[in-house]
Amino acid sequence: MSETQSPNAGQVAYWNDLGGKTWAELNELLNRQIEAIGLRGIEVLAPSAGERILDVGCGGGQTTVALAARVGPGGAVTGADISRPMLELALRRAEGLPNVRFLEADAQVHDFGQGQFDGVFSRFGVMFFADPTAAFANLRRALKRGGRLVFICWAPLSENPWMSTPAAAAAAASDTPSAGPPPDPTAPGPFAFADCDRVRGILEGAGFDNLRFDKVTAPIGGNDLEDSLTVALRVGPLGARLRENPQLAPRVRADVRAALEQRLKDGKVWMEGAVWIVSARAP
Ligand SMILES: C[S@@+](CC[C@H](N)C(=O)[O-])C[C@H]1O[C@@H](n2cnc3c(N)ncnc32)[C@H](O)[C@@H]1O
Numbered sequence: 001m002s003e004t005q006s007p008n009a010g011q012v013a014y015w016n017d018l019g020g021k022t023w024a025e026l027n028e029l030l031n032r033q034i035e036a037i038g039l040r041g042i043e044v045l046a047p048s049a050g051e052r053i054l055d056v057g058c059g060g061g062q063t064t065v066a067l068a069a070r071v072g073p074g075g076a077v078t079g080a081d082i083s084r085p086m087l088e089l090a091l092r093r094a095e096g097l098p099n100v101r102f103l104e105a106d107a108q109v110h111d112f113g114q115g116q117f118d119g120v121f122s123r124f125g126v127m128f129f130a131d132p133t134a135a136f137a138n139l140r141r142a143l144k145r146g147g148r149l150v151f152i153c154w155a156p157l158s159e160n161p162w163m164s165t166p167a168a169a170a171a172a173a174s175d176t177p178s179a180g181p182p183p184d185p186t187a188p189g190p191f192a193f194a195d196c197d198r199v200r201g202i203l204e205g206a207g208f209d210n211l212r213f214d215k216v217t218a219p220i221g222g223n224d225l226e227d228s229l230t231v232a233l234r235v236g237p238l239g240a241r242l243r244e245n246p247q248l249a250p251r252v253r254a255d256v257r258a259a260l261e262q263r264l265k266d267g268k269v270w271m272e273g274a275v276w277i278v279s280a281r282a283p
Helices: 009-015 020-023 027-045 062-071 084-093 132-142 161-172 197-206 226-234 236-244 244-261
Strands: 052-056 076-081 100-104 117-125 143-154 208-223 268-281
Touching: 009 020, 009 084, 020 084, 020 161, 027 062, 027 100, 027 117, 027 143, 027 208, 027 226, 027 268, 052 062, 052 132, 062 076, 062 084, 062 100, 062 117, 084 100, 117 132, 132 143, 132 197, 161 197, 161 236, 161 244, 161 268, 197 208, 197 268, 208 226, 226 244, 226 268, 236 244
Parallel strands: 052 076, 052 117, 076 100, 117 143
Antiparallel strands: 143 268, 208 268
């Protein structure tokens, strides 16, 4: 897929360069933080033996492989992503699994075929579309009639201390304002779907019905202090700020570490997080 063909060229570039490479490098640490919440989403989708499932923005494939175990040898799971570094990781993870395949594809426009899937799933992979209504209409076409859509997206940053706490500690240490959501809260990015009324409009506009929004709060973490510090300094709003202002990193490191240290429990850092588990049906 060439970057210029995609309506999401900026995201294709980002997830094939810094974004994708960082996520690929830190994948095991990130997976540890979000595995449990992903499994809750899979429970809501409730895939059964023999079903065909599409995992959108599958990244390193942790959820793709979990879905494959649920549908068994008679079923099939397709992971779709725009990021080569992530797909390479996913391919390695799923090596030897005959019921898994991966596509390098922009889910907003890729022709998945009509009525090919019983379910469409995503863990944090659907908030990056330039035209979300068009993207979900495309995903609805890929579903059979009555097919299920389930995805997990972040609730507002203010309800996700695991992301805002390191950013606030860094802001205090560097005497600069804390990184917040982008000025346009609907711009593609991790918090683009924080407002469930907006998501309702997108999904209804894309032709879905039986919409359901469950706010789930859960501790996010599970890494030791040093690994948690690595993730905090390289991913999310603080990671973005430090990439733009690398000179701040030595100044903020000790204070971010101290903020995380306060959240240590049995040697692991845990902080509150909040997501939406969104489900819908293709009529
Ligand atoms: C935050 S990561 C989540 C990855 C994975 N689902 C996980 O939970 O580990 C977002 C993923 O969405 C992918 N993505 C972004 N826009 C996409 C698009 N238009 N089509 C397919 N994948 C996309 C990115 O490449 C990235 O792998």
